[in-house]
Amino acid sequence: MYPESLAFLTCSRHPEVRLVLDAGAHYTADGAILRGRVRCAVCRTRYPIHDGILDLLGPLSLPDSLTQFINSLTLTAWGYERLWRGRALTLLAGESFGYNRELPLIAGLAAPNRGGLFVDVACSNGLCARAIERARWGAAGHTIGIDHSLPMLRQARAFARARDLRISYVRAKAQALPISAGSVAGLVMGGSLNEIGDADAALAELHRVLAPDGRCVMMGLGQAATTPGRAIQGVLRVGGVEFWPLPEMNRRLAVAGLRLRAQWQYGVVVFSVLIAR
Numbered sequence: 506m507y508p509e510s511l512a513f514l515t516c517s518r519h520p521e522v523r524l525v526l527d528a529g530a531h532y533t534a535d536g537a538i539l540r541g542r543v544r545c546a547v548c549r550t551r552y553p554i555h556d557g558i559l560d561l562l563g564p565l566s567l568p569d570s571l572t573q574f575i576n577s578l579t580l581t582a583w584g585y586e587r588l589w590r591g592r593a594l595t596l597l598a599g600e601s602f603g604y605n606r607e608l609p610l611i612a613g614l615a616a617p618n619r620g621g622l623f624v625d626v627a628c629s630n631g632l633c634a635r636a637i638e639r640a641r642w643g644a645a646g647h648t649i650g651i652d653h654s655l656p657m658l659r660q661a662r663a664f665a666r667a668r669d670l671r672i673s674y675v676r677a678k679a680q681a682l683p684i685s686a687g688s689v690a691g692l693v694m695g696g697s698l699n700e701i702g703d704a705d706a707a708l709a710e711l712h713r714v715l716a717p718d719g720r721c722v723m724m725g726l727g728q729a730a731t732t733p734g735r736a737i738q739g740v741l742r743v744g745g746v747e748f749w750p751l752p753e754m755n756r757r758l759a760v761a762g763l764r765l766r767a768q769w770q771y772g773v774v775v776f777s778v779l780i781a782r
């Protein structure tokens with residue numbers, strides 16, 4: 506994580522209280538904080554930074570589902586982008602949908618050149634975070650990737666560093682974002698809502714942290730239209746992945762206070778642009 510992230514990061518238990526870096530931290534040559542601790546001035550909880558990643562969850566945080574467990578494995582984290590992610594949207598959309606189409610779409614909708622804090626929620630290997638940071642074009646602010654899987658975050662950090670991108674990675678739950686209310690210019694969530702656990706609590710958090718003029722760009726998966734597609738989704742549901750019909754997905758967004766500004770569907774893949782009010 507980078508020191509500039511401390512201007513934005515708060516205690517998960519006290520989301521309005523900024524985290525403070527303890528003295529004695531170790532830095533890398535490019536100024537990232539490699540090892541150290543941050544603390545909350547209210548509850549005095551100290552959170553470790555290991556291998557450049559701030560861990561707000563600790564060893565006792567366990568996955569809620571089989572899918573979350575699989576995503577917590579080092580092997581999954583290694584293979585996620587290398588083997589699966591680049592093919593995923595083409596398979597799910599039923600048309601050619603490589604990174605060259607997806608990433609400009611996400612970055613263009615989020616518009617990080619507006620500056621400010623951008624957060625990739627449940628970021629896995631940090632694909633969207635990297636697209637956002639690249640499309641910032643030097644505008645002020647910072648990009649943070651959040652996931653509850655440490656192996657995913659380690660891989661995300663390695664990919665970002667290999668590309669000289671200054672992105673901070675934090676281990677936290679989407680249901681308890683370590684960010685103060687109304688402070689995020691742009692949120693991205695790529696394909697994660699379906700497996701996030703308590704989706705309504707996660708959506709409420711997205712609404713809480715989004716700035717009044719902020720945008721949330723979400724890519725999610727809807728219910729399949731075909732019988733074989735629904736059969737596959739039925740199996741995945743057992744592992745903790747939910748697939749809502751589009752009206753139900755939109756109802757949940759609305760209940761959380763997220764207002765739909767635009768939406769496109771390609772096969773089961775749904776892109777939504779949301780604002781907080």
Ligand SMILES: C[S@@+](CC[C@H](N)C(=O)[O-])C[C@H]1O[C@@H](n2cnc3c(N)ncnc32)[C@H](O)[C@@H]1O
Binds near residue numbers: 590633652653677702
């Ligand atoms: C489908 S992958 C995300 C893909 C990624 N956004 C991308 O575009 O490549 C889902 C990710 O969500 C994370 N995740 C699931 N539930 C979470 C939660 N409640 N809080 C934080 N991360 C979560 C998993 O660890 C996994 O890395």
